[in-house]
Amino acid sequence: MASPAADDYLKTVYAHTEWQPNPITPSQLAAKLGIAPSSVTEMVKKLAASGLVSHVPYGAVRLTEQGEHRALAMLRRHRLIETWLVREFGYAWDEVHDEAEILEHTISDRLLEGIDERLGRPRFDPHGDAIPDASGSVARDPFVLLADADPGHSGRVLRVDDRDPELLRSLESAGVAIGGEVVVVPHGLRIGGLDTALPDGAADVIWLSA
Structure with missing residues (x-):
């Protein structure tokens, strides 16, 4: 199944378990992709028939080895493009996700390799x-989730979820930055020696070094 839609499914299934252990369910997959559950059911059946995921009715969706390999290839594209946009074009970290979603399906492998080399082969994206x-x-x-x-x-701020641009902007205004040293305090973080209250939902989107 060589299609952008299939790649988006595989990428979403993999990303769901990067920072927590529970596999994704079809309903969670539908919510993350903003697609009707019935459409997800049909696509999951096609992905399973192609050997890219394993799934039983009403159960979780898991990547096969082949599916994981393809998901990682797409995540490499997406995250390198995000990093490229921030470093080379001055995008903010809350602006790059949607752009990368488009570009990841269009650039060649040769250009991707050139981007990786130009950036010094980064290990992490802006988030x-x-x-x-x-x-x-x-x-x-x-890692440990702030919550x-x-x-x-x-510890250091390892990762901030990129799904909510408004929340990303609020966290940036509060001084939260990838790699920044922080201390957990009630209702927030100590950043640069100052106790800082965080916006609602922040504890569920920030990961710290364990």
């Missing part, structure tokens, strides 16, 4: 998500 290398290998540090971190926990 802290790991960029798979050309072989599909991924390096990721041990699960105890007060007093100190």
